[in-house]
Amino acid sequence: MLRKYLTGFTAPSSYDKVVQLACKPKATLPKAKYLDPIIAATWDSGALHEVCVALSSRFYDPNATVVFKALIVLHTMIRNGNREGVLRSGSETLQLSHVSTRNYDHTSPAHLQNYAAYLDSRIQVYRNLEHDVIRMQSDARATLAMNNMSPLRRGETRVGRKLRSMTVEEGLLRETRAVQRMVDALVACRFYLDDLEDPLVLTALKMLVQDLPILLEAENEGVLNLLERFFDMSHVDATEALTIYHNFCTTIELAIEYLGVARKQQFLLNVLIPNLKHPPISLGGALQEYLDDPAFEQNRIEYRINKDAARRGTWSWDSQPTHTRPSF
Structure with a gap:
């Protein structure tokens, strides 16, 4: 045949x-x-x-x-x-956007349109970034495992250059937002609320559960990089970075719920599901206070001076102004 x-x-x-x-x-x-x-x-x-x-x-x-x-x-x-x-x-x-606007009869899965929107986000992000985030993160995982490399050395991997150590000027904000869009689209595909005895629903959910931890890892890489560069950013970039951080906190909440429900069906999905930790929510308030400070630009200049001094080995935490000390 x-x-x-x-x-x-x-x-x-x-x-x-x-x-x-x-x-x-x-x-x-x-x-x-x-x-x-x-x-x-x-x-x-x-x-x-x-x-x-x-x-x-x-x-x-x-x-x-x-x-x-x-x-x-x-x-x-x-x-x-x-x-x-x-x-x-x-x-x-x-043209997957067409699927998201269709009306089907009562036999269609409730999250069919969301599934189309997620796959469309993968395609659109690839068009904009010219690389696949999941592929890059998977390659980085494989490199770490093959070389028995510590996660602290991710900057030596391909994905480290793209998200963990790329600069704002190189597009860090843009790429982190792109990953965030894909994660948001994925967690909207709540197939676990549909009939898991349906092999199509189960298969779609399994592939989504396999994608989600890798995307979250990539998003986490980008957010950590943003936080480390936060006090060196312009007010416009720092404001956008804080928005990305707040969205990340919300996304993690949804992802924890998503994977938690999926874990109850692990015998059906046959997928290893990791445990996620909540990011420090209190950090957002401290970063917002720094943004709202009328002396923002002066504080930023002081931070840069102290950072340069640190590189020369003449800087200590005692010389760092309290309002510019990162609390993460």
């Missing part, structure tokens, strides 16, 4: 046929004999484009099950195939 669908597989109609079979309107998972050639196609730009064109038409299908399966196929392509290629081709071909 598989050979039949792979014969002449360079033809667009062949890809369309396989995608159509993978997204049949039945509440069953796409079969491996359809997914395997789709995943293989992600490594060939021409074939990938044809797969995305075929998928795109599925997102306009009036049957919610077809749309849901098409989203699962896309998510699987991102996770198991050529991620950058899929995200790049998707930004040119797929």
Whole structure:
């Protein structure tokens, strides 16, 4: 049967046929004999484009099950195939925002549109940043594990250069906001409130639970970097950094709830779910007080002078003004 669908597989109609079979309107998972050639196609730009064109038409299908399966196929392509290629081709071909505006019948999962919005956020962030955050963070994890490297040395990894040690001038605020948008979109996909006996719902939830800790780790890297650079920022940048920090605190609350509920279904999901810690909420008040100080610019200059002195080895905490001492 598989050979039949792979014969002449360079033809667009062949890809369309396989995608159509993978997204049949039945509440069953796409079969491996359809997914395997789709995943293989992600490594060939021409074939990938044809797969995305075929998928795109599925997102306009009036049957919610077809749309849901098409989203699962896309998510699987991102996770198991050529991620950058899929995200790049998707930004040119797929119109997932259309899914978020559709009205389906009572058989559609309550969070189908949210799922589409999350995958769309992955595509849009890739378009803006030109790299996949999850891929970079996964690569960093692998590098740390392979080299038995301490987390304190993350700056030596690729992702460390992007989020943990990049400067505001290099786009730290922009990239951290982008990660935050993806996390916010993911935690809105509350499939755990749907029927977990539905294999489609369970599969989507499993992939989301696998994505979430990696995205949170990336967001945490960015927020820590922002906090360390906070007292060196302009008032405009520091204000935006504080907004990102407040949003991060809210996101963590939602993520703790999300993973907590998922942990109760761990025997079904078969995914290792980490424990998250709440960030120090009180820090926000101290940072806001620093921003509101009429002598903000003078304090910033003093901080820079003391920082330069520290680099020369002539600085101590006793010489640091109280209002500019970071409390984290």
